[in-house]
Amino acid sequence: MARSALLIGNITHARKEWEELSSLVELKEYKTGSRDDFLSKLKSGDFDDTFVVYRSNESTGVTGPFDKELVDSLPSSVKYVTHNGAGYDNIDVKACTARGIQISSTPIAVNDATADIAIFLMLGALRRITIPFNAVRKGEWRGKAFGLGHDPKNKVLGILGMGGIGRAVAERATAFGMKIQYHNRNPLPADKAGNAKYVSFDDLMKTSDVLSLNLALNPSTTHIISTAQFDMMKDGVVIVNTARGPIIDEAALVKAIQSQKVFSAGLDVFEEEPKIHPELISDDRVVLLPHIGTATWETQKDMELLVLENLRSAVEKGELVTLIPEQSK
Structure with a gap:
């Protein structure tokens, strides 16, 4: 079975770089929807070949948090979650670790x-x-x-x-x-x-x-x-x-x-x-201020590019560039 990368939400500033990854891995997108719909698609096997998940800035608004319920519903093929954000408190790290899923975030860029x-x-x-x-x-x-x-x-x-x-x-x-x-x-x-x-x-x-x-x-x-x-x-x-x-x-x-x-x-x-x-x-x-710490054109693009760098590294090398500290110990 071919491996795929699943984008949840959208990419605004690095769309070209995302599409260029199609030479390495099949690209799938879940831009809009709901938690129930996403869980239903997971259950029906729509994303069974997913190797790496790209969580965009707005992904929590699309699927809800990456809590234990959602993590446990992911196909066994998922090995990496590349998250767009320096903070990742909306991801259940313990649940991911228990499933052997590694997580990256976007320090430095922010x-x-x-x-x-x-x-x-x-x-x-x-x-x-x-x-x-x-x-x-x-x-x-x-x-x-x-x-x-x-x-x-x-x-x-x-x-x-x-x-x-x-x-x-x-x-x-x-x-x-x-x-x-x-x-x-x-x-x-x-x-x-x-x-x-x-x-x-x-x-x-x-x-x-x-x-x-x-x-x-x-x-x-x-x-x-x-x-x-x-x-x-x-x-x-x-x-x-x-x-x-x-x-x-x-x-x-x-x-x-x-x-x-x-x-x-x-x-x-x-x-x-x-x-x-x-x-x-x-x-x-x-x-x-309404949570605008990273709200600049330059930083948003740098964050997306870092997510894609992690995604590429996961596919090509089987490792993440900015693995979260809890999993790097």
């Missing part, structure tokens, strides 16, 4: 665009930019709630999760004269840490003026920032999250902002997105 948005949110939060931004469009000039903000220079930026995105944030923040510290499960080699100082998790909470969250979502990081952590922080801390919403306990964040423990927050991701906590929406001290 680093610069996501770091840019983190800095944008940080500067906006330091200046509480939403207040004058909204006021001027209403003809209120700076607005009644306008007040002085803060400079980034000489502030201590704490980075929780010093992977590729975290390091890109550190590089950019250094240009603003910030002092960088970070916490990972393990310290980085000196050549990767740059001028950033490694500190314990508790010290990061206690001594950072700005806290940037740049870590993956998993059971151990869900609500890693909650009431106990806010209580540890400096009064007037600024919170920036471009990682995943559930990393922060949003209800606890709202209380910390209302008590003025948190000066402001810059958020690109939310706990139940696209739903946003109503008290975050109504609070002008919060800078909000």
Whole structure:
């Protein structure tokens, strides 16, 4: 039986490169549909020769999450899932691993665009930019709630999760004269840490003026920032999250902002997105973006190309270029 690659969703920027892979593997596509329809097609054998699955950006909207039910329904021929996204919390890694299915994601490709948005949110939060931004469009000039903000220079930026995105944030923040510290499960080699100082998790909470969250979502990081952590922080801390919403306990964040423990927050991701906590929406001290960290032409194409690089490598070499960390141990 010939092997095939199955695209779920669509390819927007690298369609030509996808079609060029037809010389290596039969290409199949499931662009639109529903979870029930997809599961039905799996059951009827429509995709029985699938060797590698390409999960596009919008694939969760097409089939729902790649949870255990879906993974267990995949044909035994599936050996690889090449996922378009740095985060892969909507894939059941344990279920895939149990089936012998390896997963790739798109680190590196997302680093610069996501770091840019983190800095944008940080500067906006330091200046509480939403207040004058909204006021001027209403003809209120700076607005009644306008007040002085803060400079980034000489502030201590704490980075929780010093992977590729975290390091890109550190590089950019250094240009603003910030002092960088970070916490990972393990310290980085000196050549990767740059001028950033490694500190314990508790010290990061206690001594950072700005806290940037740049870590993956998993059971151990869900609500890693909650009431106990806010209580540890400096009064007037600024919170920036471009990682995943559930990393922060949003209800606890709202209380910390209302008590003025948190000066402001810059958020690109939310706990139940696209739903946003109503008290975050109504609070002008919060800078909000609708999960657009990687939303540039260049980054979207780079992500698609990296997925295709993984797919090609899976077909030609039987290995993935950017295998997820949980499976590379």
